[in-house]
Each structure stands twice: as structure tokens, then as C-alpha cells.
Amino acid sequence: MSATTREPSAAPTLRPKRTHPAAIASAVLGVAGLTLTAGIASPFAFWKGRQALAAIEADPDDYEGRNLANLGRVLGVLGTVLLLTWLVLGLFTDTLPVDIARVFKTALNQALGPNAIVFALAAIGLNVHFGYTGLLNFGQAGFMAVGAYGLAVSVVTFDISFWAAVGISLLAPIVLAILLGVPTLRLRADYLAIATIATAEILRLTFGSVEMSDTLGGSNGLTGYASTYQQLNPFDSRLDLGFVAFSARDTWSVLVGWSMVAICLLIVWALMRSPWGRVLRSIREDEDAVRSLGKNVFAYKMQALVLGGMFGGLAGLFLALKQASVVPTDYSTNVTFFAYTALLIGGAARVFGPVVGAMIFWFLISGLGSFLGQATSGIDPLVPTWIMDNTQSSLVRFIATGLGLMLLMIFRPQGIFGDRREIAIDER
Amino acid sequence: MSADTEPNRPSAAAPRPDLSGLEARPGVPKPDPIVKGDGIRRTFGGLAAVDVEHIEIQRGVITALIGPNGAGKTTLFNLLTGFDMPDSGEWSFNGTSLQRVAPYKVARLGMVRTFQLTKVLAKLTVIENMRLGATGQRGEKFWSAALPFLWRSQEEANTRRADDLLARFKLDAKREDFAGSLSGGQRKLLEMARALMVDPELIMLDEPMAGVNPALKQSLLGHVKSLRDEGRTVLFVEHDMDMVRDISDWVIVMAQGQIVAEGTPSEVMSNPAVIDAYLGAHHDTDLTELDEHEIDSEAEAELAHETPRKADKHRKDVP
Numbered sequence: 229m230s231a232t233t234r235e236p237s238a239a240p241t242l243r244p245k246r247t248h249p250a251a252i253a254s255a256v257l258g259v260a261g262l263t264l265t266a267g268i269a270s271p272f273a274f275w276k277g278r279q280a281l282a283a284i285e286a287d288p289d290d291y292e293g294r295n296l297a298n299l300g301r302v303l304g305v306l307g308t309v310l311l312l313t314w315l316v317l318g319l320f321t322d323t324l325p326v327d328i329a330r331v332f333k334t335a336l337n338q339a340l341g342p343n344a345i346v347f348a349l350a351a352i353g354l355n356v357h358f359g360y361t362g363l364l365n366f367g368q369a370g371f372m373a374v375g376a377y378g379l380a381v382s383v384v385t386f387d388i389s390f391w392a393a394v395g396i397s398l399l400a401p402i403v404l405a406i407l408l409g410v411p412t413l414r415l416r417a418d419y420l421a422i423a424t425i426a427t428a429e430i431l432r433l434t435f436g437s438v439e440m441s442d443t444l445g446g447s448n449g450l451t452g453y454a455s456t457y458q459q460l461n462p463f464d465s466r467l468d469l470g471f472v473a474f475s476a477r478d479t480w481s482v483l484v485g486w487s488m489v490a491i492c493l494l495i496v497w498a499l500m501r502s503p504w505g506r507v508l509r510s511i512r513e514d515e516d517a518v519r520s521l522g523k524n525v526f527a528y529k530m531q532a533l534v535l536g537g538m539f540g541g542l543a544g545l546f547l548a549l550k551q552a553s554v555v556p557t558d559y560s561t562n563v564t565f566f567a568y569t570a571l572l573i574g575g576a577a578r579v580f581g582p583v584v585g586a587m588i589f590w591f592l593i594s595g596l597g598s599f600l601g602q603a604t605s606g607i608d609p610l611v612p613t614w615i616m617d618n619t620q621s622s623l624v625r626f627i628a629t630g631l632g633l634m635l636l637m638i639f640r641p642q643g644i645f646g647d648r649r650e651i652a653i654d655e656r
Numbered sequence: 657m658s659a660d661t662e663p664n665r666p667s668a669a670a671p672r673p674d675l676s677g678l679e680a681r682p683g684v685p686k687p688d689p690i691v692k693g694d695g696i697r698r699t700f701g702g703l704a705a706v707d708v709e710h711i712e713i714q715r716g717v718i719t720a721l722i723g724p725n726g727a728g729k730t731t732l733f734n735l736l737t738g739f740d741m742p743d744s745g746e747w748s749f750n751g752t753s754l755q756r757v758a759p760y761k762v763a764r765l766g767m768v769r770t771f772q773l774t775k776v777l778a779k780l781t782v783i784e785n786m787r788l789g790a791t792g793q794r795g796e797k798f799w800s801a802a803l804p805f806l807w808r809s810q811e812e813a814n815t816r817r818a819d820d821l822l823a824r825f826k827l828d829a830k831r832e833d834f835a836g837s838l839s840g841g842q843r844k845l846l847e848m849a850r851a852l853m854v855d856p857e858l859i860m861l862d863e864p865m866a867g868v869n870p871a872l873k874q875s876l877l878g879h880v881k882s883l884r885d886e887g888r889t890v891l892f893v894e895h896d897m898d899m900v901r902d903i904s905d906w907v908i909v910m911a912q913g914q915i916v917a918e919g920t921p922s923e924v925m926s927n928p929a930v931i932d933a934y935l936g937a938h939h940d941t942d943l944t945e946l947d948e949h950e951i952d953s954e955a956e957a958e959l960a961h962e963t964p965r966k967a968d969k970h971r972k973d974v975p
């Protein structure tokens with residue numbers, strides 16, 4: 229079989245064998261499954277291990293790594309058994325100090341709650357930038373910050389009315405996008421990346437600076453601008469649907485937030501199916517080709533930067549509203565990268581990608597957080613303290629999420645919604 | 657249908673200009689030049705990639721630009737279309753000076769080029785590549801993009817025109833495929849067809865036949881001729897001498913950045929200066945049978961500088 233699939237080579241070349249990549253993946257996943265990810269990675273380790281063995285079997289001249297694959301497979305089985313045991317024990321008995329139902333409820337609450345909305349909005353903006361146009365904006369947190377502070381500073385420091393302040397908050401990201409775009413969008417892609425990440429940091433440090441704390445609130449941030457928003461809240465009691473529950477305030481934010489997401493998605497959907505969206509996708513592929521056909525590439529990139537930046541600003545505005553306070557640490561570069569994570573999970577250049585991605589991201593982060601938190605607390609914790617203690621567990625969930633992202637890139641590089649065919653195209 | 661798909665060119669009916677009486681020397685003035693350039697010079701480090709004293713391209717005919725690899729043909733294309741900046745020189749298209757005019761504006765003026773290393777948009781389908789070429793699209797404006805009723809009819813007309821062109825270039829079977837899945841020759845065809853969507857007055861083809869299979873080459877020759885018969889002007893770079901002899905009305909020969917000869921195909925092919933400059937060491941070989949391997953590796957070397965605008969970004973400010 230192998231002889232027919234491989235190209236006929238003139239002479240039997242002495243090519244060195246290489247370890248099949250799936251074998252390495254399997255072993256890594258197998259170890260990760262038993263340690264960091266509490267069994268979640270294990271079924272994948274098993275699967276990859278089988279894949280690797282089959283591939284090595286089919287092509288023994290080219291590949292090695294049988295032992296690694298076997299190791300991954302065995303560890304995968306062990307981890308899967310462990311995972312199933314935990315699930316069964318946790319769901320149906322009291323023997324485990326972990327309440328699996330609570331874990332799921334926490335996770336679902338976060339996946340549908342205000343935090344996921346913030347990241348969904350930010351990721352929708354990044355989707356316009358990176359997914360459709362190929363612009364590397366690493367400063368989405370900066371757009372969020374000007375959106376949030378545009379509102380807070382206007383109301384608190386300058387005593388402008390709430391609705392006028394909302395207007396300022398919507399305009400601020402446009403100004404920022406133009407300031408960033410004019411000098412960089414004519415240059416290579418990397419310049420925008422550098423300029424955006426630097427600007428976002430400068431903004432965060434400025435907003436938190438001691439010198440400007442009279443105007444911008446310093447590291448304590450600003451509060452007391454959201455009363456109009458809260459007065460509009462028609463809900464006066466807690467919403468409990470069984471699988472999710474929100475406080476009255478959160479219910480209002482969830483309603484407002486998902487409506488905002490829906491409108492943004494509608495805008496993206498309508499624009500990206502149009503010839504305008506086609507130009508953006510073409511720019512992502514090859515700017516010079518687009519130029520040669522008479523399109524003003526700079527203008528299109530600027531429009532995309534402004535549009536995506538506005539979505540970012542909206543994310544900041546919503547964060548400021550739902551939280552009723554702005555603090556500079558909420559706009560660190562981490563936020564940008566988590567939004568990118570959400571985008572890649574859901575699938576770039578897909579309308580729903582960033583939203584589904586943000587929901588999954590928050591589901592995993594908070595689900596794992598809740599599970600590991602419970603598993604490491606109490607007098608006799610499920611996970612012995614020499615492996616991980618309670619304070620460490622809140623960090624481990626990020627490590628685990630990173631691993632999850634790796635898994636995704638291995639198995640579905642196009643994200644949940646992406647088009648496999650697009651990935652399969654090689655750039656000749 | 658063809659009434660609105662074929663460009664309406666006033667010159668289409670006019671008789672083709674006869675260039676046979678023209679003096680065969682470099683930089684000779686043409687009766688009705690569409691492009692006119694003077695003192696165009698572009699250096700890379702110490703090397704003068706292009707150093708053209710005077711060039712004129714006659715309107716309504718097919719002009720071939722030939723010369724050995726590294727002669728500066730692609731660089732001249734880049735300069736004329738604004739994709740690269742010259743050290744000095746000026747040129748005009750239809751009397752409009754193109755000094756420091758951005759590439760997209762050059763294209764809008766009606767001067768559209770293809771690339772030696774094809775630039776198809778791999779993750780767009782073939783038909784989407786084609787649609788992108790159409791100019792003046794209302795749907796490409798931000799404010800009307802979200803309102804399909806404003807652009808749908810125009811889009812349909814563009815699609816019809818695109819389908820006609822695809823059929824002409826035998827790509828209709830590939831209509832819904834990603835352009836990235838096409839073969840090298842098919843990409844050349846798609847790029848040419850897409851450039852025609854712009855409805856250019858002057859189309860500049862950089863090695864359009866490279867990688868196109870011989871059977872298709874013949875029909876492509878016919879298409880290029882028909883472009884001229886529609887009233888368009890064609891300037892093309894080609895290594896295939898049979899093709900040059902077959903379809904070009906005028907030939908410009910470059911070597912080491914300079915125009916070393918001009919003339920009708922037969923004049924040029926019998927010009928000893930050309931044979932010298934062009935063939936160099938390959939004196940006895942048929943041009944079409946130059947060492948394939950050598951050509952390949954030279955093409956690869958060109959990959960690195962195909963779009964010098966990018967590579968030279970930082971260097972541009974240095975005097």
C-alpha cells in the first residue's frame with residue numbers, strides 16, 4: 229500500500245527516519261492528561277496514539293516512534309479511565325469531594341454570562357482585523373480601554389451626561405484606529421502589530437498612572453458612572469433557569485450584552501458576504517494582487533481597522549457598564565491574547581467563530597477552575613497537595629487551556645467553525 | 657449579452673497601425689504611443705537593474721519585451737505600474753504623468769499588469785477571484801456593502817462577464833474551486849482573465865505562457881491576438897520565441913537593464929546584436945530549449961525580489 233502512495237524515487241535514497249509527529253503528540257497528551265488536565269486530554273492521547281501507530285505501520289521506512297505512540301496510548305487509556313471514574317463518582321455519588329454538577333453549572337454560567345460577552349465582542353473585532361483582513365492587531369485591549377475610559381472619564385471627571393459619554397466611548401476607538409493606521413498600514417504587517425501592542429500598553433499605563441490619577445483614576449480606576457445603565461434595568465429579582473442563574477444586575481447585562489453581540493454579528497455577516505468583504509479577504513491573501521486590480525488597499529485596511537476597533541471599543545464599553553468600574557488591569561495585553569484564543573477556538577473568518585470561541589473559552593476556564601478549586605480544597609483534597617495546592621490550581625487552569633488550544637490546533641487547525649478545505653490549500 | 661460584456665472601444669474599428677516602416681533602433685518614436693518613458697533608472701545596490709533612456713509603446717498593437725533572465729523586464733513592469741520606485745525617470749500613460757502614482761491608480765487609469773510569479777488569491781474561489789477584478793463596484797464601498805439591493809444587479813452583470821471570460825480561458829470547469837488548487841498554468845490563465853475583468857486599455861503580461869501546456873498555448877495565442885483586435889494594447893514578456901514571432905507586432909529587447917534593440921520580430925531575430933546580447937553563451941541553442949534547470953533556479957532567485965517595494969521599505973529613505 230505504501231508503495232502506491234509514495235512518489236516513485238529513482239534510487240532508494242537513505243532518508244533518515246523521523247519520529248511521526250502524532251506519536252509525539254500522543255505522548256505529550258498522555259502525560260498532560262494524567263497531570264494538568266485532569267483526564268480531559270487523555271482520550272485525545274489515545275486517539276493520536278492509534279493514529280500514529282497506524283501511520284508508522286503503513287510507512288515503516290519513513291517513520292519511527294512506535295514506543296512513544298504506545299506510551300501515549302497506554303497513558304491515554306489510564307487517564308480516560310480516571311476521567312470516567314471521576315465523572316461517575318462525582319455525578320452519582322457523594323464519595324468524591326467534588327460536585328461535578330456544580331462544576332458544570334459554574335462553567336455554563338460563565339459561558340453565557342457577561343465575561344463571555346466581553347470576549348465575544350473583542351474577538352468579533354479581531355475577526356474583522358485578523359480573520360478577514362489579515363491585520364495583526366495585538367492591541368485590542370487598547371481599543372477596549374479607550375471605549376471603557378471614554379465613558380467613565382467623560383462622566384466622572386468631566387461631568388458629561390451618560391448618553392453623550394456613550395457617544396464619546398463609541399468615537400474614541402475610531403480615533404485610535406486612525407492614529408494607529410495612518411503611519412503603519414502602508415508598511416509591512418509587522419509594523420501594525422508592534423504599534424498596536426505598544427500603544428495598548430502605553431494606554432494602560434497612562435490610565436493607571438499616579439500623575440494623572442485626578443483625571444483618570446489611577447490604579448484604583450473610576451466608578452460611579454453607570455447609574456443610568458443600572459436604572460434602566462427592568463429586572464428586580466434573580467433569574468434562575470436551573471442550569472444557569474444570574475443576579476438581577478447580571479441578567480440585565482446578559483440581555484444587553486448578547487443583543488450587542490447579535491447586532492455586531494449581523495453587521496459582520498452583512499459586510500463579509502458583500503463585495504467589500506471580498507476585497508478584505510483578498511487583501512489577506514495578497515495585497516499586491518488587489519492593488520494591481522485598482523483597489524485602494526490602504527483605504528480598505530483602514531476601514532477594517534476602524535470597524536474591528538469599534539467592536540473592541542464596544543467590548544470595553546460593555547465591560548465598563550456591566551462591572552460599574554474601570555480599572556487599568558482589566559485592559560492588559562493578556563486580554564488581547566485571550567480574545568485571540570477565543571477567535572482561534574471558534575474559527576477565524578467565520579461569522580460565529582469568535583462568539584462560540586468565547587463561550588467555549590469561558591466554559592473551560594471556569595469549569596476547570598471550579599473543578600480544580602474543589603479538588604484541591606478541604607482537609608483531605610482529591611488532588612494531593614504535593615501535586616498542586618489550592619492557590620496553584622487557579623493558574624493550572626490556564627496551563628490546561630493552553631494545552632487545550634494546542635490540541636485544537638493539532639486536530640482542527642481551522643477552529644470549530646473553520647473550513648478544512650481552506651487550511652488544506654498550500655501556498656504555492 | 658455580449659453587447660455589455662465586450663468593451664466598447666472606439667479604436668476597435670480602426671486599422672491596426674503598421675509599424676513595418678519604422679526604423680529599427682532602440683527608443684524609436686512610435687506614431688501613436690500609449691506609454692512614453694524617459695531616463696528610467698532603478699538600481700539595486702550597485703547594479704542598474706533598469707536603465708532605459710527612452711521607451712515608447714505603440715497603441716493598439718502587441719509589443720513583446722524580451723531579453724535574458726535578469727535583463728530587467730520585470731523590474732521595468734514594476735516601475736511602470738507603480739509597484740516599485742525608480743531612482744530617476746519619468747513616464748506617462750495616455751499623456752498622464754505617472755510619477756509617484758500609486759499602483760491602484762495606475763490600474764484604474766487602464767494600465768493593468770500580471771505578475772511573473774502569479775498572485776491568485778488562493779483561498780478565494782476562481783469565480784470570486786474574477787469578480788474582484790471588476791472596477792467601480794458599488795458593493796465594494798463600505799456604506800453600500802451591507803445593502804445588497806444596491807449592488808446585486810451590478811454583481812450579476814460582473815458575474816456574467818466573468819463567466820464569459822472563464823469559458824474563454826477554459827477555466828469554467830474550475831469555477832467553484834479554490835484558486836489555490838489550480839495548477840501553475842491555470843493560475844497564469846486565471847490571472848490574465850482576472851486582469852481582463854478590469855477592462856484595461858493596456859494589459860501587461862509578465863511571462864503569461866510559463867507553465868501553460870502546449871495545447872492551451874495555441875488557443876491562448878488566439879486570445880491575446882483577439883485582445884488586440886478588441887482595440888487593447890498588449891505588452892508582454894515572453895521567453896518562447898515561437899510565440900513572440902507568431903503574435904507580436906513589435907519587439908523590444910532588453911539586456912542588462914537597457915534596451916538594446918527594437919524592431920519587428922523578423923528584424924529583431926536577425927539582428928546580430930540581439931543574438932549576442934540575448935544568447936550569450938547559448939549561441940547555438942534554440943532559445944526555447946535553454947537549460948530548463950538553469951531557468952528554474954533563476955526563477956527561484958527572483959522569488960526573493962519579486963516585489964521590491966516591500967524588501968526596500970527601509971532602504972528607500974536612504975539617499
Ligand SMILES: Nc1ncnc2c1ncn2[C@@H]1O[C@H](COP(=O)(O)OP(=O)(O)O)[C@@H](O)[C@H]1O
Pocket residue numbers: 700703705723724725726727728729730731732958960961962963964967
Ligand atoms: N528587489 C531586488 N533587490 C535586488 N536586486 C533585484 C531586485 N529586483 C530585481 N533585482 C535584480 O535586477 C535585475 C533584473 O531583474 P528582473 O527585472 O527580475 O529581470 P527579468 O524579469 O528580466 O528576468 C536582476 O539582476 C535582479 O537580480
Ligand SMILES: [Mg+2]
Pocket residue numbers: 729730731772
Ligand atoms: Mg522577470
